[in-house]
Amino acid sequence: MSKRLLMQGNTACVEGALRAGMRFFAGYPITPSTEIAELLSIKLPKVNGKFIQMEDEISSMAAIIGASLCGLKSMTATSGPGFSLKQENIGYAAMTEVPCVIVNVMRGGPSTGLPTCVSQSDVMQSRWGTHGDHPIIVIAPVTVKDIYYMTIKAFNYAEAFRVPVVLLLDEVIAHMRECVELDEEIQIVNRKRPATKESYLPYRNEDDGVPHMADFGMGYKYHVTGLVHNEKGYPTSNPDITEKLITRLHKKIEDKASEIVLFDALNITNGGDLLISYGSSARVCKEIIFNEKVRGIGLFIPYTLWPFPEEQLIKLIKDNNIRRIFVAELNTGQLLLEIRRIVGNTCRVIGINKYNGELFTPEDITKKIEEAIE
Amino acid sequence: MNREMIEKYFRKEQLPHIWCPGCGNGIALAAIVDAIDSSDLDKEKICIVSGIGCSSRASGYLNFDSIHTTHGRAIAFATGVKMANPEMNVIVITGDGDCTAIGGNHLIHACRRNIDLNVIVFNNNIYGMTGGQYSPTTPKSAKTATSRHGTVERQFDICDLSRSAGATYVARSTVYHYRHLTDMIKGAFKNKGFSIVEALTPCPVQYGRRNKLGNPPDIMKELKESVSLTDSSKIKIGVFKNESEPEYTSEYHKLVEAEVGKYE
Amino acid sequence: MSKKQIIIGGTGGQGIILSGLILAEAAVFDGKYVVQAQNYGPESRGGASRSDVIISDNEIHYPKVKNADIFLALSQEAYNKYKKYIKDDTVVILDENINADLGNYFKFNIIEFVYNNLKKPMVINIFSLGIINGLTNIVTNDSIEKAIEKNVPRGTFEINYLAYKKGYELAKTKEKRW
Structure with a gap:
């Protein structure tokens, strides 16, 4: 399929999911994710x-776990308020290691907030929304084409690591239409199933920390x-088994972080400044570095927000003598905290934030950068 | 229960169960196993789904595919299982709090869809595992850990609720009436649609003790005498509804049959 | 043409989003890079809504219109709300009933013409596309015909394409300014 198509973000998610082999969807209507349910x-x-x-959203999340246990690749899609409701069973999927994909099209919050407006304020919730220490993978695409390929990636990761994967979209990229060419070769990953019923242990620690999964x-x-x-x-409440289990749940992702992380580093200049941004905000940043030619500033786009491309960012900062970082996001400063944690004292980290329901304009960002430079 | 049933259907290493002396849950579970054994269900394709609470520990004891889910959500997980693989015989084991309080919404909507699930509610009128708080089926004025002076709330009738919501097989029995309970469950398995069996079961530790109902045999006797197949002044037991109506997964399958292969 | 930004504004329910979609798809058929985005409120009907289309020879990053090259408004509310995107050389196209307080514009009896001559209010959006393209030729007629056919409800292509042609012809009666 190398034809150029005009495709909506939500449609790209649907097509990607079907291409990945998704065969079960449970959902509940909510703006701005509803197109996904309607199309499916x-x-x-x-x-x-x-x-x-x-x-409701709670039962949607429960149903996809039930279906995944029967061997079907499963997905649900929602937005802020519904994402909150799904958290209970996202934790269940993490604990029971049932592969599934949760699409959250971010809109303005808190609470019902701004149902038809863009926001990126569920970043921390996507990582820490459910209670307890748990593993999760969170992917934030930037373009409609990204959405297609990263939905497939989301399923591949869910299957490979037996972990819930959150595909974090936002209202702008979910609703916008863009011409896409879907001509890249793709790889489809399926969960490892046990070879034999004899001595099957559903939660045995295999070499890669991911147990083999039998279909119900x-x-x-x-x-x-x-x-x-x-x-x-x-x-069991045996402390040794407990610790081993929780450790394995985390290590199966941490040990493979370098294979999982997805990112782009664009226009990096030695001794220059660095913009970090994701989702629709990263589009505005691309506009700045490619079309407005703001000098001496590069762009780092993390597509996997968790695991974060941490080592890669540290190396980039070191190799290029970066001293100042701007984190542009449509919230009061969520990824900003993570970046500050990662870079420590090596860089000054400045937040560029907008949370009025509208996307950044390029000027919003360039103005903040200029202010900081002065 | 006879040893043969235990050998055949239980995960012996998971026994003894966690239920208290005098609890009726073991009897209810035995009735389910007897009903399974005497039914023509494919034993390789049985899935037990439970929620959270005393009764919901049952899923861990039976040697089938089993899911011990989150509180109240058993029916929602079971819906996913049944839809994904309609060949599965899905049995939901749940309690009164799990099924009708936190899970009440899932119950009524599964009834409405008439999806082929068999829900067995162990109704002991109390939240046992958390220490005896009142549930939606606790009788008015009963004393519990959260109604020391007697609850002022009214109670649900699980069978009325399910019938009104669209369940196609609705029955009630008690753990005293073991044969009858087993028959009620067998009836549920025969119905192609949403079936619910309310199994009244005593909780001497959390409910009986606070309401001065005596020792477990006294409570069991009281349970026996409080119900009747015919006497309308008592709690009725028996089959209240058994009707054939289009079942959800079959109806959905028709849609798939008509559409499959038309993907562009 | 390196990059053109178009705003189509109107009332929810007038098919504003669809007209943006058709214009965008036509530009894709022409081999351009295209982004179409929308702004809308909670109403399914009523309220100001707007469809942004950006057509470019190069990859488009910022998906919203900053300054409109073409601005069409079908309602006063949409005009008032979105006129901030109008700059000096914007081609402004307005329905006759809109009170405009900014510089140059083309006014057409869009709504009345459609009611009187086409008798199908649902084609106002496609008629408007005809006017846009008649004035600007931003996309080829072949591509827009294909895009209309692909996106309007089955059985309504004839009336929609007729509406497009009528709008196109009406526009040709005015001074060309592209």
Whole structure:
């Protein structure tokens, strides 16, 4: 499919998910993610998939976990208020290691906030929204083309690492249409299934820390619980087993972080300043560095917000003698905290923030940069 | 329960169960196992889904595919399982608080869809695991950990609620009436649609003690006498609804059959 | 043409988003880079809504219109709300009933013409596209025909394409300014 197409962000998400092999979707109507549910209600039956509109966001999240346990790649899509409701069972998916993808199209908050307006204020929630120490992968695309390929990536990561993956879109990139050419080769990853029923342990620590996953209904007859569990899947409160489990859940992602992280570094100049931005805000930053030719400023776009391309950023700062960083985001400063943690005292880190429901204009950002330079 | 059933269907290493002496949950679970054994369900394709609470620990004891989910959400997880693989025989084991308080919304909507789930509610009128707080089925005036002077709330009738919401098989029994309870559950398995069986079961430790109901045999006797198949002055047991109506996953399958292959 | 920015503004329910979509798709058929974005409120009907289209020979990053090269408004509310995007050389196209307080503009009896001559108020958006393209030729007629066919409801292509042509012809009666 190398034809040039005009495609909406939400549509790209749907097409990417279907290409990745997603065959079960449960959701609940909410602006600005609803197009995803509407399109999938039409498209899933055509590929022998299943769509269900559940009674709320909580049950949507529960249903995709149930379906994933039966072997179907599963997804739900929502926005802020619904994302809050899903947190309970996102934690369950993290604990029980059930692959699934959660799309959150960010809109203005808190609470009902600004339903039709853009925001990037769910960044911290996407990492820490559910209770307890837990692993999660969060991906934030910038273009409509990104959305297509990164939705596929999201499923690949969910399957490879048995972890919930949050695809963090925002109102601007979800609703905008853009010409795309979908001509890149893609790779589809499927969960590792056990080779034999003999001595199957559903939560055994394999070499890569990711247990093999049997489909329900195939005679494996295993137990899944959100309680701390042993290799057989049965509840336990043994401190050693508890610690091993929580450690493994984190290490299976941390150990592979260098393979998971996705980022771009554009126009980096030695001794220059660095802009860091993601999602729709990164588009505005690209406009600045490519079209407005603001001198001496480069752009770092993290596509995986978690795990964050931490080592890569540190190296880039060191190699290029970066002393000043601007973090542009549509919130009061969320990723900013993470960047400050990562760079410590090596750089001055300045937040450029907007939270009035509108996207940055290039001037919003250039003005802040100029102010700081003066 | 006879040893043969335990060998056949239980995860023996998970026993003994966590339930208190005098609790009726073990009897209710035994009735489920008897009903499974005497049914023609494909034993390789049974999935037990439970929520959180005393009753919901049952999923860990039975040797089938099983999910011990989050509080109140068992029916929602079960909906995903049944839709993803309609060949699965899905049995939801839940309690009164799990099913009708935090999970009440999922219950009524699963009833409305008439999705082929078999929900067995162990109704002991109390939150046992958390220490005896009142639930939506606690009788008015009963003393609990959160209603020391007697609850002022009115109670749900789980069967009325489910029937009104669209369940196609609705029945009630008690753990005293073991044979009858087993038959009620068998009836649920036979219905292609949403089935719910309310199993009344005593909680001597958290409910009986606070309401001075005596020792477990006294409570069991009281349970026996409080219900009747015919006497309308008592709590009725039996089948209240058993009707055939279009089932959700079958209806959805028709849509898929008509559409499949038309993807552009 | 290196980069052209178009704002189409109107009332929710007038098909503003769809007209932006069709214009954008036509530009894709012409081989351009295109971004189409929208601003809308909670109303499904009523309220000011706007569709932004950016057409360029190069990749587009900032997805919103900064300064309009073409500005069309079908309602007073949309005009008032979005007129800040009008600059000196913007081609401004307004419905006859709009009170404009800024410089040069083209006024057409858009709504009345559609009601009287086409008898189908639903084609106001496509008629407006005809006017835009008649004045500016921002996309080729072949591409816009294809884009209309692809995006309007089945069975309504004829009336929509007729509306497009009528709008295009009406525009040609005015001075060309592109």
